[in-house]
Amino acid sequence: MEMKKRISLELRNRSPAEVGELVVDNCRCSDGEVEGLSEEFTELEVLSMANVGLSSLAKMPPLPKLQKLEVSENAISGGLNALVEKCPGLTHLNLSSNKLKELSSLEPLQGLKALKSLDLYGCDVSSLDDYRERVFQLLPQLTYLDGFDQEDNEASDNDEEEEAGPHGDDGEEEDDEDEGSEGEEDEVGLSYLMKEGIQDEDDDGDYVQGEEEEEEDEDEDGDEAAAPGQGEKRKRDAEDEGDEDEDE
Secondary structure, three states, X not given: OEHHHHHHHHHOOOOHHHXXXXXXXXXXXXXXXXXXXXXXXXXXXXXXXXXXXXXXOOOOOOOOOOOEEEOOOOOOOOOOHHHHHHOOOOOEEEOOOOOOOOHHHHHHHHHOOOOOEEEOOOOHHXXXXXXXXXXXXXXXXOOEEOOEOOOOOEOOHHHHHHHHOOHHHHHHHHHHHHHHHHHHHHXXXXXXXXXXXXXXXXXXXXXXXXXXXXXXXXXXXXXXXXXXXXXXXXXXHHHHHHHHHHHO
């Protein structure tokens, strides 16, 4: 697939100014030059063009926010001054497996003051005597060459994360806040359930007391109902006694 078409597909209905990362590896440029990129990619920070047949970077458009450029497995032999002019903010540059033969071909990279990591593995220049010492001397702004610093300490993922910003710390704080919120919710929920349980016990007591009052009322009504019957009986007994007196 041609580079122009691939870039068009990678846009995915976005405008170039909305793209922060662009990967077009393994496509093909027709004349060995960068194709399909324009200065409209104003927010582009990461660009990968590995194995696309590049022999020159002369047609790179101005990409002022570009930080990481991957152009490994191409046929670039020089002309790196274009990067200084078009991408002055580069921090990571991968030129491995290209046709860079002389140390002098790297001299333009001295203009990339923010450059921290450079990869030249697989290039002819990496086979020169004292290659690492000479590159670090030529480019003193470098921290890592081919993934290792001057003391042969390997670059770690944490180094890149620190350069990109302390996202991890923010995430941990958010997690702590979430855990605190969940703990408070649990405490509120437990208190609510305990309160509900206490209310249920009170309700049960009221219900039993109500039943007892109803039973007492029924007993009093029963006594009152029985009382009139006993009065009538006493009345009849009195009348009978009166009748007996008269007969005597």
